[in-house]
Amino acid sequence: MTLVTDPKAPRVAIVGATGAVGNTLIGLIEQRGLRYRDMRLVASARSAGTELTVDGVAYPVQAVDEFDFSEVDLAFFSAGTEASEKWVPKATAAGAVVIDNTIAYRMDPDTPLVVPQVNAHELDRRPKSGVIANPNCSTIPLVRLLKGVEERWGIRQAVVSTYQAASGLGHPGVEELQDASRASLDHPEEAYPNKEFTPSLAFNVIPKIDRFLDSGFTLEEQKMLQESRKILGIPHLDVTTTCVRVPVVNGHSEAVWIETQGVVDRTELVETLAALPEVTVHDRESPREFPTPATIDDRDQVHVGRVRVNPNNPRAFWLWLVADNLTIGAALNAIQIAEELIARETL
Missing domain, CATH: 3.40.50.720 (NAD(P)-binding Rossmann-like Domain)
Structure with a gap:
């Protein structure tokens, strides 16, 4: 109590x-x-x-x-x-x-x-x-990783693609995804009346979250840039994002490409990420291990996998992260x- x-x-x-x-x-x-x-x-x-x-x-x-x-x-x-x-x-x-x-x-x-x-x-x-x-629910797990990278190597730029779950729109978003998925299976010839997602999210991906801006980016994508700069205290941080809604009930994922100021060693990178508070690196032992929204066990952790230093540019690397958007986010x-x-x- x-x-x-x-x-x-x-x-x-x-x-x-x-x-x-x-x-x-x-x-x-x-x-x-x-x-x-x-x-x-x-x-x-x-x-x-x-x-x-x-x-x-x-x-x-x-x-x-x-x-x-x-x-x-x-x-x-x-x-x-x-x-x-x-x-x-x-x-x-x-x-x-x-x-x-x-x-x-x-x-x-x-x-x-x-x-x-x-x-x-x-x-x-x-x-x-x-x-x-x-x-924002996608900014939070991203900046938690960027902080460690910035402190060790410095960041030149980051390119992010998000894969965001229906629960980002709360109970109505989850209910519409579930109802539309059932309707699509039972009556594939009929169009399901959507309210939360246009077009329907059932068996689909939508490369638009929030409204479009005059720049061609969406507000969600602009949020991730502006918020990352403010949280990290780096006003000129270069982060560019494509935000995508996917037919997942809960748990946002992100594919992140980061170019740093210094040469990155994968072993050191993995250990640096694993040492961050409340971060689990799944491919610490094997590069074949990775998290997914359906399989993460501890929803109070940021989960990381697919850590790959670019062989053609040792100052750049890819990683995959998964975080529960209702808890972490x-x-x-x-x-x-x-x-x-x-x-x-x-x-």
Whole structure:
């Protein structure tokens, strides 16, 4: 039980508690033993009155438009960008520190964008905006690896292709993929009515995530560039990305090509990556071992495989990474931010 009477433990709210990331947050709070002295579960008016259990205690879900944020010290927001834009200012004005899991505040200069394994020092002080932004679900595992490479060899550029799961759009995305897949098998001659994915994601891949920009890139691809620069503190970092949605329920994958400033030895590269916090290198013993979204066993780790130094350019290498987008890419990063805030007495 992590519900305590210690006055130093924060009063916590989860906004978007009924969603995929909200459900994952609750599970991680229980699993990791995050200490709190009060818990409030918040969602849209549509979900108000629903009961959810945290650490064996049933809590009614409260409507966000009626919630008093002065009653909490720490608020996790995972209800979508529109909800964050509307309600986060009310939460911070009431004195709560917000950990926001949307794009709304990531590039705000007064809001730190944090991956604790990379830039936890940003949490030494309370942010000027009252908000700590959680990065994009594909940026988080990438920068955790880039940090080690930059420190050892320096990075000239990185080229990334992502393979992102349906759960990136939450429960509705997963449900549509499952329903469309069944419909495609049962009635292949009929078109399934799509809402979340266009065209249908069933037995398909879609090289577009989020909206197109005038540059021809998508917003998702731009996020990965801008966020990587901000988190790593390298304003001219060259990262270019193609983001692809794939018919996988959960777990994002990335093929990453990195060109460094120095010559890379594969054995040293593997050991450097394996020494990073919460990273598992699957081909440490054999280059024939690799992770997949369906086979990773520890969803609190970034999983790496297919580590290959380019024989024609020893300053460049490829790797393959897999990370659970609901944990590593969202809820776990948010929980680890909260743990750091509590440990540093920043709240």
